[in-house]
Amino acid sequence: MRKSIILFLLLLLLLFVIFPRTGMYGFLFDRGKYEYMDESSIEIISDLDELSPKTRELAIKFLEKCGENGLSVRITETYRTQARQDMLYKQGRTTSGSIVTWTRNSKHTKRRAFDICEDNTDEPYGDLEFFRKCAEIGKEVGLTPGYYFKNYQDMPHYELNRWWLQ
Ligand SMILES: [Zn+2]
Structure with a gap:
């Protein structure tokens, strides 16, 4: 009985030695941190398929209408992981660079922007008239353009603000 307990403890110790970060130790104590450190979790995603169905539908409508009006639009980012949002939030606050976001609670992380x-x-980003025209179209199709945000204008940003639509 005592022998098996010692054997078990030795095995546990071995796990901690062999897998100090990625094994049991990482799993039990460091998981959040390692998820955060994972490069792929802070990559920029610009795939429309990563958006919620309704947001995707309106984004496609928006792109079509912009095209019809001679506005050449490129999607730069869609879904954002919370790790990436947190990283962006730190920028200009606790890390270097200028402030790029005003919230940790972004519609991007909910696949709705x-x-x-x-x-x-x-x-x-130089043509303000381009962003004004796009914002008009965005509003028309049922999106909320950041162009019209009162406290913090966010010209490139579009979101779905109708909670009853998925
Ligand atoms: Zn945005």
Whole structure:
């Protein structure tokens, strides 16, 4: 009986030695941190299929209408992991760079927002008239454009703000 307990403890110790980070130890004590450190969790995702069905549907409608109006739109980001949102939130606050987001609680992490810029140009964020026209179209199709945000204008940003739609 005592022998098997000692054997068990030795085995446990071995696990901690062999897998100090990725094994049991990492799993039990460091999981959140390692999820956060995972490079792939802070990658930019710009695939429309990563959006909620309704957001995706309206995004496609929006792109079509923009195209019809001669506005060349590129989707720069859709779904955002919480790890990436947290990283962006830290930027300009606890890490270097300028502030790029005002919230840790973004519609991007809920698959209900996407960002755009102008395509085929040297200055994808330079043409304010482009963003104004796009915002009009976004509103028309039922999205909430960040262009109209009162406290913190976010020109590239579009979100679905109708909670009853998925
Ligand atoms: Zn955005």
